[in-house]
Amino acid sequence: MYxxxxxxxIDALVKDGYIVLEDAFSExxxxxxxxxxxxxxxxxxxxxxxxxKVHLDNNxxxxxxxxxxxxTKVEGEFLAFTKELQEHLNRExxxxxxxxxxxxxxYDEGDFYEKHLDAFxxxxxxxxxxxxxxxxxxxxxxxxxxxxxxxxxxxxxxxxPKANTLVVFLSEKFPHEVLASRKKRYSIAGWFRVDKF
Ligand code: OGA
Ligand code: MN
Numbered sequence: 313m314y315x316x317x318x319x320x321x322i323d324a325l326v327k328d329g330y331i332v333l334e335d336a337f338s339e340x341x342x343x344x345x346x347x348x349x350x351x352x353x354x355x356x357x358x359x360x361x362x363x364x365k366v367h368l369d370n371n372x373x374x375x376x377x378x379x380x381x382x383x384t385k386v387e388g389e390f391l392a393f394t395k396e397l398q399e400h401l402n403r404e405x406x407x408x409x410x411x412x413x414x415x416x417x418x419y420d421e422g423d424f425y426e427k428h429l430d431a432f433x434x435x436x437x438x439x440x441x442x443x444x445x446x447x448x449x450x451x452x453x454x455x456x457x458x459x460x461x462x463x464x465x466x467x468x469x470x471x472x473p474k475a476n477t478l479v480v481f482l483s484e485k486f487p488h489e490v491l492a493s494r495k496k497r498y499s500i501a502g503w504f505r506v507d508k509f
Pocket of ligand 2: 428430488
């Protein structure tokens with residue numbers, strides 16, 4: 313189903329390389345995704361990708377993740393949005409995206425993610441990043457902001473992880489970090505890729 317965010321996202325990616333959209337989807341979709349995220353049974357500690365292996369690194373990231381599999385109506389609704397976004401990005405920006413992967417992420421109190429790039433160096437893979445936040449009643453004192461930098465490591469923007477905020481950026485251009493969260497923080501991080509492993 314056509315969504316009016318598609319042209320906005322495309323224009324912003326061309327002009328600035330990133331966009332922050334508040335009130336991106338319906339309240340009901342956001343709440344339903346939050347309920348899924350709050351089912352804590354299936355989370356695993358997230359790894360850091362090394363040259364040839366994935367290992368846990370407590371000092372760099374502390375979040376716990378759960379991959380979306382599209383098995384529920386709610387996940388399906390979110391993935392329908394990203395599927396069509398992928399088509400628009402390919403049609404209008406010729407990005408040749410072939411695949412989208414996404415996971416729920418939970419940051420417990422004190423959790424953070426050090427500054428990093430989502431694209432792995434020297435292999436063209438993650439091209440466009442999406443981060444969608446699910447946290448109701450999030451205040452300044454709760455921390456957990458996403459801080460985005462540019463290619464020269466100059467500050468670009470700071471985003472509060474408030475419910476129904478969607479951030480989209482070019483994976484290869486923007487180093488970013490998650491500041492320590494002061495309470496449980498839920499999000500869905502996703503990536504459009506040009507390969508499928
Ligand atoms: C990531 C990431 C940002 C966020 O998972 O790679 O940078 O705000 N997440 O959750
Ligand atoms: Mn990231």
